[in-house]
Amino acid sequence: DKAGFKHFMAKEIAEQPAVLGNALAHYVKDGQINLPAGVAFAGLDRLTLVACGTAFYACSVAKYWFESLAGLPVEIDVASEFRYREPPMPARSWAIFVSQSGETADTLAALRYCQGKVEKTVAVVNVPTSSIAREADLALPILAGIEVGVASTKAFTCQLLVLALLALKAGHDRGHLDDAQLAAHLAALARLPGLIHQALAVAPEIEKLAEHLAEAQDVLFLGRGPMYPLALEGALKLKEISYIHAEGYASGELKHGPIALIDRTVPVVVMAPHDRLFDKTVSNMQEVLARHGQVLLVSDARGAAEAGAGTWACLRLPEVAEPFAPILYAIPAQLLAYYTAVAKGTDVDQPRNLAKSVTVE
Numbered sequence: 001d002k003a004g005f006k007h008f009m010a011k012e013i014a015e016q017p018a019v020l021g022n023a024l025a026h027y028v029k030d031g032q033i034n035l036p037a038g039v040a041f042a043g044l045d046r047l048t049l050v051a052c053g054t055a056f057y058a059c060s061v062a063k064y065w066f067e068s069l070a071g072l073p074v075e076i077d078v079a080s081e082f083r084y085r086e087p088p089m090p091a092r093s094w095a096i097f098v099s100q101s102g103e104t105a106d107t108l109a110a111l112r113y114c115q116g117k118v119e120k121t122v123a124v125v126n127v128p129t130s131s132i133a134r135e136a137d138l139a140l141p142i143l144a145g146i147e148v149g150v151a152s153t154k155a156f157t158c159q160l161l162v163l164a165l166l167a168l169k170a171g172h173d174r175g176h177l178d179d180a181q182l183a184a185h186l187a188a189l190a191r192l193p194g195l196i197h198q199a200l201a202v203a204p205e206i207e208k209l210a211e212h213l214a215e216a217q218d219v220l221f222l223g224r225g226p227m228y229p230l231a232l233e234g235a236l237k238l239k240e241i242s243y244i245h246a247e248g249y250a251s252g253e254l255k256h257g258p259i260a261l262i263d264r265t266v267p268v269v270v271m272a273p274h275d276r277l278f279d280k281t282v283s284n285m286q287e288v289l290a291r292h293g294q295v296l297l298v299s300d301a302r303g304a305a306e307a308g309a310g311t312w313a314c315l316r317l318p319e320v321a322e323p324f325a326p327i328l329y330a331i332p333a334q335l336l337a338y339y340t341a342v343a344k345g346t347d348v349d350q351p352r353n354l355a356k357s358v359t360v361e
């Protein structure tokens with residue numbers, strides 16, 4: 001049931017404030033992170049995060065969080081590489097497998113590879129009865145509710161939320177965050193459903209921009225820090241449902257090759273909240289503007305005021321606590337892909353050649 005929406009994807013994008021609110025209510029009780037006993041990170045040397053597609057980009061964001069909030073070294077890989085690479089696994093480590101369906105063949109094989117080699121395997125899944133959930137030592141549901149659209153939206157932000165809570169727990173367990181710092185981060189997460197609700201109000205503006213994006217042959221997405229994996233996710237979402245070629249890059253990589261693509265016909269989406277790396281990202285953006293690239297700056301009021309001049313368009317999101325910006329900025333990335341696909345008339349919920357659950361490698 002699409003509940004009055006034109007597509008499941010639109011419904012699932014709109015559901016995010018509610019499902020994230022539910023997940024927060026489940027995982028945070030009386031100001032404390034509520035995870036099963038045994039989720040303790042103090043003695044670990046390393047974490048390994050493995051997934052495919054959008055779930056891999058959630059892991060890629062989480063790597064920044066575990067490193068910065070908990071000082072915990074993290075290795076990430078896509079499951080199809082990880083499983084055949086057969087990497088050595090430190091004994092004092094955990095491996096976390098992130099999957100919406102819980103049935104992705106490569107992710108399941110990667111989980112089986114780690115069994116007996118690491119201290120604990122953990123599944124972060126949407127389907128609690130799935131193979132990955134059953135075979136892992138511990139399964140943590142992301143509580144996104146059934147996701148029908150092939151393009152993952154609410155599962156991505158719920159994966160990010162659960163991974164953020166694990167990173168905060170790790171930070172506290174390892175003495176990187178004191179009680180007050182933990183409380184401040186939890187308060188920041190608690191504000192996200194409201195902020196996402198506000199971000200959804202940008203939809204009509206994005207719908208107008210999408211008419212123009214639909215004409216593009218290629219689109220680049222740029223970001224720095226934890227916004228870099230979000231740039232990758234924005235590009236994946238756009239290509240899978242609108243069939244427009246899109247690439248995500250770390251902003252600093254632009255001058256190492258992709259800048260050669262820039263001309264008047266290439267829209268460049270710059271994901272840049274006004275954070276500690278903002279000036280660096282803006283200087284990369286200026287390089288695009290100098291070559292007549294059409295920049296869509298996705299930022300906040302401060303960022304727009306400082307750097308909006310000369311851009312093709314500028315989206316203003318509410319301000320958000322720095323580490324968790326990728327959760328909020330996922331919303332415009334999803335909406336850009338959605339409205340561009342609608343403008344092109346593609347089959348949004350069932351894009352060509354794609355399946356919701358990839359049970360063969």
Ligand code: F6R
Binds near residue numbers: 107236
């Ligand atoms: C993209 C998308 C895919 C999945 C990937 C992993 O929108 O949906 O990239 O994220 O196939 O699927 P799960 O999470 O079910 O393991």
